[in-house]
Amino acid sequence: MNKPKLVITRKWPKSVEDQLSALYDVQLNATDIPMMDAELKHALQTADALLPTVTDKITADIINVPNKRAKIIGNFGVGYNNIDVAAAKEQGLIVTNTPHVLTDCTADIAMLLLLMSARRAAEGSRMIQNQQWPGWCPTQLVGQKVTGKTLGLIGFGRIAQAMAKKAHFGFDMTILFYAPSAPAQDSIDNLQATRCNTIEELLAISDFVSLHCPGGVTTQHLINEQRLKLMRPTAHLINTARGDVVDSKALIKALKHHWIAGAGLDVFENEPHIDPAFLNLDNVTLLPHLGSATEETRVAMGERVLQNINAFFTNKEPGDRVV
Numbered sequence: 289m290n291k292p293k294l295v296i297t298r299k300w301p302k303s304v305e306d307q308l309s310a311l312y313d314v315q316l317n318a319t320d321i322p323m324m325d326a327e328l329k330h331a332l333q334t335a336d337a338l339l340p341t342v343t344d345k346i347t348a349d350i351i352n353v354p355n356k357r358a359k360i361i362g363n364f365g366v367g368y369n370n371i372d373v374a375a376a377k378e379q380g381l382i383v384t385n386t387p388h389v390l391t392d393c394t395a396d397i398a399m400l401l402l403l404m405s406a407r408r409a410a411e412g413s414r415m416i417q418n419q420q421w422p423g424w425c426p427t428q429l430v431g432q433k434v435t436g437k438t439l440g441l442i443g444f445g446r447i448a449q450a451m452a453k454k455a456h457f458g459f460d461m462t463i464l465f466y467a468p469s470a471p472a473q474d475s476i477d478n479l480q481a482t483r484c485n486t487i488e489e490l491l492a493i494s495d496f497v498s499l500h501c502p503g504g505v506t507t508q509h510l511i512n513e514q515r516l517k518l519m520r521p522t523a524h525l526i527n528t529a530r531g532d533v534v535d536s537k538a539l540i541k542a543l544k545h546h547w548i549a550g551a552g553l554d555v556f557e558n559e560p561h562i563d564p565a566f567l568n569l570d571n572v573t574l575l576p577h578l579g580s581a582t583e584e585t586r587v588a589m590g591e592r593v594l595q596n597i598n599a600f601f602t603n604k605e606p607g608d609r610v611v
């Protein structure tokens with residue numbers, strides 16, 4: 289019997305590519321150059337499964353390509369706003385993602401950005417690298433203390449709760465959150481967290497605001513100029529979720545005019561394009577979408593895709609089915 293054919297759109301950890309290649313007829317992408325729309329369409333027409341990632345925009349136009357052979361899209365990533373899942377559902381395509389395995393590493397990056405922004409670490413690093421450090425002085429690069437401050441989380445899913453755990457137990461921080469639906473009471477109790485009724489309330493009383501909501505139409509520009517103006521002038525905004533949750537033009541204005549003290553960003557609207565205005569600001573820390581970028585996590589993500597694909601091709605329900 290012929291092995292099912294899979295198309296992997298980007299280079300993956302070698303150990304996972306090897307495991308997949310042992311079981312399936314796999315088309316790898318050794319160049320690691322993102323595939324064009326026409327190539328993605330062709331993949332859906334010629335392979336049994338497409339394995340994309342956040343850099344592949346799997347639009348309705350791509351999904352609706354005629355004469356499809358593919359039955360499943362196994363996304364390498366927990367976020368799946370890169371895929372038009374409604375169109376996939378309509379076309380009878382299964383979509384899976386990779387939850388759980390990247391929770392802690394992404395929360396680590398959120399915490400890293402919080403600390404870097406509060407303590408002006410990126411500014412200090414740039415100063416040394418540009419050979420502009422005049423030596424220690426009492427008023428140089430004075431930031432804000434983190435321990436004991438208030439962290440407001442927008443979204444209270446796995447990654448938000450993992451960050452809250454690090455912040456509460458590691459830095460004695462008070463945890464606030466806003467979430468549209470009520471989380472399990474024991475996770476609230478464990479973190480002694482307080483639920484805010486509105487985003488506005490959370491923004492007004494948090495020293496740090498960290499975003500943990502999905503991207504896409506429902507959360508696009510959730511953080512806009514009006515909401516940034518509600519934050520404290522000493523507060524910092526952290527985004528490890530998706531770039532489009534924040535109106536970047538409004539954030540640039542907020543940072544320029546010091547409506548807020550700083551921002552730490554791991555994700556951007558229109559990645560990998562970065563609004564050049566960010567590059568001229570001292571009070572922003574920029575990372576290149578590093579949330580899940582550890583060896584262990586990237587292997588675990590690949591293995592999670594493999595488990596979902598294996599389930600599907602042995603007529604079982606994939607564990608991480610989204611639609």
Ligand code: DGY
Pocket residue numbers: 341342364365366367368390579580
């Ligand atoms: C995720 O898993 O959602 C990461 O942001 C990479 O896509």
